[in-house]
Amino acid sequence: MNAPPFREHPQREELVRELHARASEPLRPPIRISQIAVVSGEHAFESDRAHLAALCARKGGTAPAAGAKQHVADLGGLFVKWERHTEFCSYMFFRRAHFSDPFERPVIEEIPSDWLAEIPGEVLSAIHIAFVQKEAELPDNNEISLRYFNGNALTGNAVAGGKAMIWADFRLHSDHFSRMLVQDRGLDDRHAGRTIQRLIELNNYRALALLALPTAIEMMPRLRDIDESLADVSARMADQSDHTSDAELLGRLSQLSAEIESIAARTSYRFAASRAYYQLVRQRLRDLRTSRTDNLLTIDGFIDRRMGPAMATCESADTRQEALAQRAARIGSLLRARVEVGLEHQNRDLLDSMNERARVQLKLQETVEGLSVVAISYYAVGLVGYVLKAIKDTGVSLNVGLATGISVPVVAILVWFGVHRIKRSVVKNEKD
Template sequence: MTAFREHPLRQRLNDEVHSRPPMALSGAEWISYLAVLHDGGDAATEEAHLHQLCGTLGTQLCPVIQGDHWVMEAGDLRLKWERHNEFSSYTFFRRRQPGDPLYTSALSALPADWLAAIPGTVLVATHIELRPAADMAPETVLADLAQRGDTVVASQVADGAAWVYSDFQLHDGYSRFLVLDDHLTHRQAGRTVQRLLEIETYRMMALLAFPVAKEVGRFLARAEGELADLMDRMGEARSTEDERVLLTRLTRLAAEVERSVTRTAFRFGAAEAYYALVQQRIRDLREQRIAGFPPIDEFMERRLAPAISTCLSVARRQTELSTRIARKSALLRTRVDIELERQNQELLTQMNRRAKLQLRLQETVEGLSVVAITYYASQLVTYVYKGMKSMTGGPSYEVITAIAVPVIGALVAISIRRMRRALAAEEEGLH
C-alpha cells in the first residue's frame, strides 16, 4: 500500500461500524441477558470480574478485552459482554439439551456468587428461548395463549421466518421471550435475538426519565403558579421598592428552574434517543401481524409512547417556563431601570438648580471680593503716599486715595473676569 500519513483515529473509527456484531445462533438455545447500570463503576472492575469467571469455569484462554466488546466461550456456554455509556450488557448463550427442564436458562450454568457480584445494579433481566418451529408448532402456541386469555404480544418477524411471543411482564424477576425459528439463517437468528434484547433494554432505559418527569411536573406546577402570582403583583406594584422585591423573587424562581433544567436535560434527551432506538429496532424486525394478537410495534405505541410523550412534554414545558421567566425578568428589570433613570434625572435637575444657585452666590462673592481687594489695595496706596509726601510734598492723601480706588477696582474686576473666562475655556476643552 502506498505510504501516507494516517489519521490517528482512522482504524478505531473504521472498526466502530463493525463493533458489537450479533452472535451466530443455530438450533435450540437458552439465552439470558442482563443490563447493568454502572452506578459509578469503571471498566477495569468489570474486566476483573469477567477474568474471574474465566478462572472459575476453567477456561484455558481468557480473551483479552479490547475496547468495549468481549466474547468468551467455555464449552456449550458463551458470554458476550458490551460496555455502553450508561450500562453494560451481559448475554449468556447455552445450547439446549434434551434433558433440560421446561423453565431453565443459560444462567443455570454460572456460579451464583459470581452473578450476585456483578458490578452495578441490574435494570434489565431477560430470558429468551430459541427453538426450531419443528419442535414446537406456532399454531399450538397461539392456541394455548388464546385459551389462557393473557395479554400476550405475538408476531411474525424477519418477513415470516420466525415467530416471537412475549408478555413483557416480569416472572421471578425476568422478562421472557419465546422465538420459534422457521427458516432463519444463523446470522438472522442472532440479529433477531439481539434486536429483541435491545428493544427491552432501550425501553427500560427510556423509561428512567418517567419518574423524573413526574417529579419535575409537580415542581413546574408550583413554579408556574408562583410566576402567575408574581405577574399579578407586578401590575399592582406602586413603588420602586415593590418592584425590587418582585425582581428578587423572580430571580430566585429563575435560578430554581435553571437548576431543574440542568439536572434533568440529559435524562430527557437520553429518553428521546433511547425511544428512537426502540422504534428503529422494531422496524428492523419487519413484523407481520398475527390475527388476534398485538405485535410489538402496537404494544410499544400503546404502552411506551404515552410515557415518552409525557417526558418530552415536561421537558418542553420546563424550557418554555425558563424562557417565560427570563422574558418577565427582563420586563421587570426594564421597569426598575426606567424608574431609576427617572430618579437620576430628578437628582440631576436638583443638582443643576443647586449649581445655578452656587454660581449666583459665587458671583455675589466675587463682587464683594472686588470691594475688599480694592479697599485693602487703596489703604496700601495711602500708606505709601503718606511716606512719600513727607519727603516730596504734593496733594493730600485723601485726593490720592479717591483717585486710586476706582483705578484699583477696575483692575481687580478685569483680572477676575479674565480668570473666569480662562477657566471656562479650559473646561470646554476638556469636554
C-alpha cells in the same frame, strides 16, 4: 504489509472497528438464552471487564482483552457474550441443547450466584428467550399462555418476513426475568442471530428509554409551582397598584431561574438519552419487520400503546422545563429594563439636583466675588493713601484726603476688571 505512504488520522482504525462492533452471533435452535442489562455508569468500564474476567477464570473461559468492548467466551458449552455500552453493559448467556420446557431451569442458573450478586451496577433488564425449531409442536396461544407465561395476556407476531414467530408477555415472573418464546420458521443461522439480537436490544432499550419517566413524574409538580410563581411575578410587574419593590421581584425571579437551571442540570442528560433510546426502539421494531398473526396484539402495537404515552410525558416535561427557562429569561429582561428606566429617572433627578446646587454655588460665588472686590479695593486704597502721604512729605502741595477719595472708584474699577480677567482665564483653561 508495508505502511501506507500517506498520513492516517489517529482514530481511523478505531472508527473502522466501530462499524463491526457488536456483531450478532450465529444461532441455531434449539437454544435457550438468559440476558441481563446492567446500568453501571459511564466510568465502570474496567470494573465490568474485570468482573467478566473473573467469571471466565472460574469457568475456564478466555478473558476479554484490555480495552475490549465486546467479548464472547465458551464456558464449557455455555457461552457468554458481553457488550459494553455508554452507560450500561449486557451479558447474554446461551446454551444450545434440547429441552422439553422452554423456561424450566434457565441457563442463568449455571452461573455462580455470588458472581451475579457482585455484578457492578444495577440490573435494569433481564429476559429469558427460548428459541425452538420449526418442527417443534407448540400448543395454541391460550395454552402457550397457561403453560409458559402464567396465563398472562400475550403479545406476538411474525417477524423477519414470516420466518419466525414470537410470543411475549413483557412481565416480570417469579425469578424477576421476563420471557420470550421464539419459533424458527425458516431462518438461517446468521439471520436468526440478528433477529434474536434485535429482540434483546428492543427489550434493553425499552427499559432504558423508560428510565426518564419517574424523573418526569417527579419534577412535574415542581415545574407547575415554578410556573405559578413566574405568573405571580409577571402579575405584580403589570399591576400598577402593587408596591412590591423591583429588588424583591428580581430576587424572587433569580431564585426561580436558578431552580429551573438546577432541574435542567439534573434531568437534561436523562431526557436526551431517553429520546435516543426510544428512537433505537422504533428502529429495532422496523428492522424486525413485524406482521400480525393469530389475532394477537403485535409487539409494535403494544410498544406504541404503552410506551407512547410515557415518552410523551417525558417529552412534555422536557419541553415545559425549556419553556419555563425561556419565560424566566423574558421576564428577567423586562424587569431589568424597568429597573434601568427607574435608574435613569433617579439619575435625571440627581443631575437636576446637582444643577440646582451648582446654580446656588454660582450665586454664592458671585456674592463672594463682590465682597472680594470691596476688600481688595479697601486695602488698595489704603496703599494709595500711604503713597500720597509719602509724596506730601517730600514737600509737594497735595490734599491727601481728596486724592485718596478720588482714587477709590479708580481702584475699585481696576480691581473688578482684574478679578474678572482672572476668572475668564481660569474658565478658558478648564474648557481647553
